[in-house]
Amino acid sequence: MEYSNLISQLLKGHPRAAARLITFVENDIEAAEEIVNSIYEHTGNAYILGITGAPGTGKSTFISTLIKIYVEQGKKIGIICVDPTSPLTGGALLGDRIRMKQLFSIDNVFIRSMANRGQLGGLARATEDVIKILDAYGCDIVIVETVGVGQSEVDIFKSAHTVVVLLVPGLGDDIQAIKSGIMEITDIFVVNKMDLPGADKKIAEIQQMLEFKKNYKYDSKEISEKFAKIEQWTPEITKVNSKIGENFDELLGLIKKHKSFLEESGVISNYLKNRITNETIQILKYKLTEKVEELLNSDKEIGKYIDQAIKKSLDPYSMANLIIKMLGLEK
């Protein structure tokens, strides 16, 4: 096995081995398959925190303060910072690591920057695998941090036990952004920079938004299942000042409270079921897309179908059904 050496080092807690393995799962699904297969039994110990907030909400300072407290408690922390890939060039500037002051010892805190590489679902799968590696590496807590608050975060955060969304007083349109994206899976709303005027107003706005949500009826079965945990958990709202660590006691209490809720209410089994289902869906999506693309590019038969479609003698739905047949996936 190509990765066995690295994996045995990973399980002993070597940071370099963790970093190498992360590179492999990021770049290559076959590697990911092999690696996850070997480490899977060693995962499941880490508590996963999803943290997001629009630019300007002070995420890095917030996370730095949080890490400091956890490290003082003797915990080992992994952080995955996700930054956007430029759609034009495919490149990315990964910035957040520098914004978290490097006051942490490499033994306790492992920070890894990732570009989202802009593929549908691909990021969620890679993130899930990176979480597993950090879990097997021995992290007690894995923080997944993203820049946005939109729909793309929802997929990534399906893996998280607790999702924290950061807001700040003043910023006008952040509530709107949340409504159209991540609101339904947020467990704790945090108003950062509570020293600024308008913090309480912001809390009131969030409360108002959540009221509105209560009246909202999900009619899609899929959605209501996905958000099953929310039906019994009323999202908490708190405020902090990350610069001086103010009110973090309360925040940590809320995270704990949510953790106990998951365990005691039995929602955790629901969560795990959802997480594994989602993960499998992501992998299937990827694998099937890859297979289909391969087929589309190489199979002569399909070339003929496309010609027929151009001549209007075959419509795209019928063509898709033919391809499903070719893949042996016929209903």
Add this chain to the structure above:
Amino acid sequence: MTEHDKIKQDKEEWENSISLKKERKQSFRNLSEIEINRLYTPNDIKDFNYALDLGFPGQYPFTRGAYPNMYRGQLWTMRQFAGFGNAEQTNKRYKFLINHGNTGLSVAFSLHTIYGIDATDPRALGEIGKEGVAIDSLKDMQTLFDGIDLSKISTSMTINGPASILLALYIVTAEKQGHTPDQLRGTIQNDILKEYIAQKSWIFPPEPSMRIIIDTIEYCAKYVPQWYTISISGYHIREAGSTAVQELAFTLADGFAYVEAALERGLDIDDFAPRLSFFFNSHNNFFEEVCKYRAARRIWARHMKNKYEAKKPESMRLRFHTQTAGVSLAAQEPENNIARVTLQALASVLGGTQSLHTNSFDEALCLPTENAVKIALRTQQIIAYESGVTDTVDPLAGSYYVEWLTNKMEEEAENYFQQIEDLGGVIPAIKANFFQKEIANASYKYQQEIENRERTIVAVNQFEQREPCSVPLLKIDEEIANEQIRKLNKLKEERDNKKVNEKLERLKEAAKGTENLMPFIIDAIREYASIGEIINVLKEIFGAYHEDSIY
């Protein structure tokens, strides 16, 4: 038909009559991305009012110059920035420069001094004496100025984070030579805002830094009246990649921020404003630079008079030092830099600079050698004594192009002031990364234009001739660092450490309150406390600054 209509009509005819459309470039833009027209006429400065917009040199709004007869009275100070290795070596270089006609000293400090850490600190590794002279304590300062009468020369010190400490060192060094503080002339850069914006050698967060700066202003107003307390600097903003307009606007905005902070302390504007001075860059685009200086004087005068209600003309008069653009020097065919520096120097003289540093042609490769420094100084002397440009005041005034561009730069700077105000002022704008982003965008754009050959840099992206360069380089002996560390350790053994600790403890107590810190720093210096020790004590109270790095 009015005269303007006539000119307009004639110009249109002229443009139609000859084939003007075939030009080398589609558009001609200066380094601030301002589009430059084919020809300027009186129509481009229609509302021009001589009395309001220009006035007479030495009079409000000072557009034509800070002083009435400018260089006919006194040439600018030829002030070559110098410092390297240890205090003995730099002392020798100063004496060399003074012997060749340098009329003021300008101290470049070692990076570890700039950051306020001792030579013995592990972070100083590899940096000691490389970019400037290594100074750790009063001992080094006394060596640096050995045999140089501090009551006779004016000294500019490029120092910001620990500026108050270096000023204290200078005062005590002069004291040991037998001079009183009121005899001293010189400048400390002391401009912390541009450190957050561009140069990055900060120590404390903005708020305590501003307090220390206002302390020095207050102290000097009382005891060192001939000292220039801040040199508000655009130089580094430009070096970090800004445009000329950004340099102009951000520097003056910093200046206004210091004025506001001093007013808040309760100081009278006419007591401190005359001791503020400026420091600008001179880059490649000749007229753009000339107009930048002229616009700077006018903007400053107008704001000081109208917004801050200064009464003394000296408070409204902007004076500045210039350094030619280090960033414009090329490593390819370095001798060409002599021509670049000449043009840049000429622009600053035609823009009315009060003092000037000309870069040495080898500075893209290393610290300047003695020969290269001499050529740079000779360049200034040739402009001053041979070219004739000093014979009359502000010779470019009245040029349609120059007046139009001066107006345009003022207008664009005012736009920036508005944006900064909308963000809540300079410090909030720094925290929001406003300046940093503007500069990063401008510098990337400029670099791309060079790469795409939209802008030509001779022998860099056009007319290249790859030849190995054979310029003799100045090397800094690594042994200098070890010696500096030994000296400092020895000093710490020999001084009265009980007294040192006592003075440092008092400084710390003062830092917790609101008292002026200068007397406490001076007391600690007298006992040979090192710069690093003083900074560490202050850091305990003020904390350290961390940048939200953007790129």
Add this chain to the structure above:
Amino acid sequence: MSKERKIKVLCCKPGLDGHDRGVKVLARALRDAGMEVIYTGIHQTPDDIVNTVIQEDPDAVMLSMLSGSHNAICPIIMDKLKEHGIDDVLVAVGGIIPDEDKTFLESHGLKGFYGPGTDLKTIVDFVKNNLKR
């Protein structure tokens, strides 16, 4: 997730020097060439840099040095990387590096040495062509 492997580059400013115009411009140029770029910010100690290399596992490390401290600092970084068994990462230094120091730095495994006025494309190509993995 993509088939083609992305090149990941760490841009650093070791030492006390704060002149970061060049390194920031370079970071953007590498990004525009399709690479994933991390800029560490200024004032990085050799330990900071090596720790970041360990965790981020970049393909290349670009050190930007203009203050003349390269001979003192770069070999320390290289030694510490070696201590951690990292030998498959391209480490380049640029900025103001006199010709006569190149041999010394090369002997410690450093490459590049691009100075002021270098075409960004030259550096981008250099990175692409000198990767060690």
